[in-house]
Amino acid sequence: MSDPLAEIVSLLRPRAGHGKIARGFGAWQVSRELTGEPFYCVVLDGSARLTVGSLPPMEIKAGDFVLVPALFDFHVLGLPEKGSIGADIPVAPGEVCHGDLEAPANARLLVGHFYFGSPDAHLLVSLLPSLLHVRGAERLSTLVGLLTDEIRAARPARDMVLARLLDVILLEALRIAPSEKAPTGILRGLADERLAASLRRLHADPARDWTIESLAREAALSRSAFFKRFRAAVGLPPMEYLTAWRMALAKDHLRDQVLGMQEIAERIGYGSASAFSTAFTRFVGVPPSRYEVEQKQAIASWRPISAVVAG
Incomplete structure (x- = not known):
């Protein structure tokens, strides 16, 4: 799990x-x-x-x-x-x-x-x-x-x-x-046993063709009850959370520059590199190929920064 x-x-x-x-x-x-x-x-x-x-x-x-x-x-x-x-x-x-x-x-x-x-x-x-x-x-x-x-x-x-x-x-x-008193976010979601079950399954298999109905079944809740409970606890509707998590994984893969576009697409739930590119561009604002180049440049120019915080 x-x-x-x-x-x-x-x-x-x-x-x-x-x-x-x-x-x-x-x-x-x-x-x-x-x-x-x-x-x-x-x-x-x-x-x-x-x-x-x-x-x-x-x-x-x-x-x-x-x-x-x-x-x-x-x-x-x-x-x-x-x-x-x-x-x-x-x-x-x-x-x-x-x-x-x-x-x-x-x-x-x-x-x-x-x-x-x-x-x-x-x-x-x-x-x-x-x-x-x-x-x-x-x-x-x-x-x-x-x-x-x-x-x-x-x-x-x-x-x-x-x-x-x-x-x-x-x-x-x-x-x-104290996660049961945590503000909206992942800790509050994981503190809810029903939601935690669906969150763990979603993270374990982000490439699956998830729907609100299938995620609700993992939580043993009705579709409407799951949607309201998830959004109130996590702060995002279930499918928006899924897309955001997939894009976070995609950015990580692009930054590592190990996998090709088709492999990344398959790992995060898109049937083709073109479908992934369209979704990524809509979510991020730039195509994944351009994003990959920008990250490579950013890594090459990055230098550690030391700063005084409380004194």
């Missing part, structure tokens, strides 16, 4: 960015505007108040793990909040202090960001929760610590180790999140 969550994370192709330790003393705050990259934070000691985008502020405490798959702006405020705001002071490579160093320490955070290498990241990220907040995440804290240590080191096979660690961190965070 297929595992939709693992397949989505695999297609996202996470890449390492930058990680560091941030310490807070007295009254301090950090505000950043970013460009939609994934962000993570582990509270090692103390507490702080975190605001992400337009979401309500939340207090994060020691042992908490926060993951934002697409971060555009955030604000972190030290607790207690009283007093004048001190300066940001880099104290060592990979470490920064916020506030007044003569004031009591009140937070120690492990923060960082990474990137998704998938050309379809925006679609895949839209299926994930906009924010994950997990308490008592000892396993995640350990994994993120290993990730940060590996980012700073120059060991053999570094990129491969980083990629595997990011895969595991994302999967661990997603699978231990």
Whole structure:
């Protein structure tokens, strides 16, 4: 049986960015505007108040793990909040202090960001929760610590180790999140036993000639009940989800440049290369042959980017 969550994370192709330790003393705050990259934070000691985008502020405490798959702006405020705001002071490579160093320490955070290498990241990220907040995440804290240590080191096979660690961190965070209370998306869909059955079958055999009726049978629901339940949970009608998933797979194959057009067409449910080309062009806006060339050029010109996130 297929595992939709693992397949989505695999297609996202996470890449390492930058990680560091941030310490807070007295009254301090950090505000950043970013460009939609994934962000993570582990509270090692103390507490702080975190605001992400337009979401309500939340207090994060020691042992908490926060993951934002697409971060555009955030604000972190030290607790207690009283007093004048001190300066940001880099104290060592990979470490920064916020506030007044003569004031009591009140937070120690492990923060960082990474990137998704998938050309379809925006679609895949839209299926994930906009924010994950997990308490008592000892396993995640350990994994993120290993990730940060590996980012700073120059060991053999570094990129491969980083990629595997990011895969595991994302999967661990997603699978231990309270999926029954998750916002619209894949976690909420998989939390519904009926919908999970149809999602797993769809992912296991995307080339099958699926219809709403056949997917509804997998979920043991009527056609109308399945359609309403799927759209409410996942955020897309069933056939739109199927098309989006097929196109995400197609983009991945085109990026790898291993299979020909006819082989890709057959693997994702189209009877011919021309039928696949028509559907792909309608969905993406460019023919698959042009898309393949553009991806080859993008891969050739890509360079890792290091940026400071919270300091």
